[in-house]
Amino acid sequence: MPKVLISDKLSPAAVQIFKDRGIETDVKVGLAPDELKAIVGQYDGLAIRSNTKVTADILAAATNLKVVGRAGIGVDNVDVPAATARxxxxxxxPFGNSVTTAEHAIAMMFALARDIPQAxxxxxxxKWEKSKFMGVELTGKTLGIIGCGNIGAIVADRALGLKMKVVGYDPFxxxxRARDLSIEKVDxxxxxxxxxxxxxxxxxxxxxxNVIDAKAIAKMKKGVRIINCARGGLVVEExxxxxxxxxxxxxxxLDVFKVEPAKENGLFGMDKVVCTPHLGASTSEAQENVALQVAEQMADYLLTGAVTNALNMPSVSAEDAPKLRPYMKLAxxxxxxxxxxxxxxxxxVKIEFEGHVATLNTKPLTAVILEGLLKPMVEAVNMVNAPVxxxxxxxxxSESRNERDGDYHTLVxxxxxxEARTRSVAGTLFGGDKPRVVSIKDIPxxxxxxxxxxFVTNQDKPGFIGALGTxxxxxxxxxxxxHLGRSESGGDAILLTQVDQPISDKVLEEVRKLPQVVQAKALSF
Known part of the structure; x- marks a missing residue:
């Protein structure tokens, strides 16, 4: 049974999700780094929010850890490269608090337009300073959105409902997509x-x-109003x-600042500046949503292998996971x-997917192929860190996909x-779920x-099979x-045989000394 540690405060409903799915769950909030380091090796999963710092030192002690789940979008508190390496x-x-964050940006825009906090x-x-707080309407104004991903798209939708004109910049x-969002894409x-x-x-x-600095501001309209509910460091505060x-x-x-918690800042106390303490995701609905989502995602991964919203490996949906399972074995x-x-x-390494497999999500298959390829040469390799x-x-x-059937309905x-040669191996599935090798060195x-x-490569001459069997x-x-194959009569031949026990180095050396043998390798799977 997988075991998960929850080290930051999450909704009790999230804890129940783990338990309902048969995952042993411990809730230990507020652990000091040394306390977390002492126990993290017992767990398969670690569920956190922003308080727990998952450093390289912590990860080095996490000998059984398979997944870190962050309830929320930011992973500044997780050493992702160190996790990937392990x-x-x-x-x-990333989507559990999207509506909440977008709504906060819209609220901040209203507050800015009408001087609501100051009034x-x-x-x-x-005081009754009605004439002091002369605001501006949003209707008919142009909103520029930098970053048109999930949250930016929601902001655009709300702004269009306010009868604003929307222009968007996003290199992706x-x-x-811009037409779908009814916005104008600009540089x-x-x-x-x-x-x-x-x-x-x-x-x-x-x-x-620093996308908004003095040079950028100089290109803006005089009197422009700026809202940042994304990340501190995007705007040069000075x-x-x-x-x-x-x-x-x-x-x-501003909802975010270069240094947080922001107890002091040169912008504090200025007229025409509205500040909130990183409240973008702070609604009861958002906190519940991200907690439930991270619990479901972690449980799916630990129980079925489904991967959702991972930062360091390809996603595999719960629907795709069973379809990919036999292909994962083949790969x-x-x-x-x-x-x-x-x-x-x-x-x-060139990886080709032909026929039915080319219609599937092949990124995890590539990762598994690289894992198998590197395992004889690299310690502690798996499908997460193999591409890195x-x-x-x-x-x-390189990876290529061709959905047309060739000699087989599906082929990898x-x-x-x-430095010495180029060699290929190909395989398919028999009966939909039974892996088979169908070509080695282009020999069927x-x-x-x-x-x-x-595995033996040999010269195709009479007497070899008998000598090897003897x-x-x-x-x-x-x-x-x-199993036997050859390129042509009298040419190169290959032999692949399964035996009931490991072949010792002594026996392998004797095989290599047979007259027709070019190469002999003992393999294990």
Missing amino acids: GIVVMNT NASTHAG LSAE LDTLFARADFITLHTPLTEATR DLKVALESGQVGGAA GQLGSFAGQLTEHALKA LARERDIDI RVTVVT IEAELGEHML LLGSHGINIATF
């Missing part, structure tokens, strides 16, 4: 020049850090302060076969390029892979299956 899946819940404070103070926004400079209000909904990356003082920026509404066997035969440094390890070793990975081919062969195998028999090695 083969630990990191999941978040509220003035009125509570017994297609023209078709960043055009957005700066046209927008009356600008709202940010993008992650903090090296490409987006440059924003100068622009507010000069009047170039007419107002700013693992093909990768392992190629890896065990590889004796020189890998330069490239391959890139670190400058192995060129792995071609490995080393049909074989089922078992626990103990002997040799194995003399050592008490029983043959379970025997």
Whole structure:
């Protein structure tokens, strides 16, 4: 039974989801780093919010950990590269609080347009400064959205309902998606020049850090109003302060800051600045949603292998997981076969999917192939970290898909390029779920892979099969299956046989000394 630790406060309903699905669950909130490190090795899953810091040191102690689930979108508190290196899946819940965050951005825009916080404070103070708080309408104004993903799209929808004009900048926004959202796709400079209000909904990356600085502000309309409910660090706060003082920026509404918790900030106390303490996702509905989602995602992964909203491996839906299961076995066997035969440094791997398999989600299959391929050469490799390890070793990975049927209804081919040679192995499924190797080195062969195998490349000459059978028999090695293939009569031939026990180095050396043998390898699956 999988075991999960919940180390931050989550909804009791999330805890119940784990328990209802048969997962042993411990709730231990507020652990110090040393306390977490001491017990994390007992668990298969770790469910967190923003308080728990999942550092490389913690992950090094998490010897059984398979998945970290973050209830919410930000994973700043998780060392994702370290988790990936250890083969630990990191999941978040990017959509559970999308509506809440989008609504907060709209609320901040209203507050900014009508000076609501300042008017509220003035009125509570017994003043009646009606003429002081002259706001602006949103109707007919142009809203510039930087980042048109899930949250940005919701903001656009709400803004269009307010009769605003919406322009959007996002390098990943297609023209078709922009039309679907009923917004105008523009470049960043055009957005700066046209927008009356600008709202940010993008992650903090090296490409987006300081996207609004003094140079950007200089390109904006005088009196522009800026809303940031995304990430601190997108806006250079010092440059924003100068622009507010000069009047170039007419107002700013900020829910996030470069340093949080923000107890001190140069923008605090300024007129025309609205600030909230990172409340974007803070509604009871959002907190419940992300907690329930992370529990479902983690349970799915631990029980069925389904992967949803992972940051470091391909997604596999609960619907796809059973369809992919026999292909995952086939992919693992093909990768392992190629890896065990590889004796020189890998330069490239070409993976081809033909027929029915090409219609499926092949990204997890590629990861499993790479895992099998690298396992004989690299310690602690699995499908999560295999693609990263391959890139670190400058192995060129290519993948192609062809939905047309060839000789088989479905086929996976792995071609490995080393410093010495190029070799391929291909396989299919018999009966829909039984993996079979159907080609090795472009030589047709049909074989089922078992626990103990002997692979031989030999010259196609009479007497070899008898000599090999005699040799194995003399050592008490029983043959379970025997499969042969050749390129042409008298040319290269291959033999793949399953035996009932491991083949020792001594026996393997004797096989290699047979006159017709070119290569002999003991394989295990």
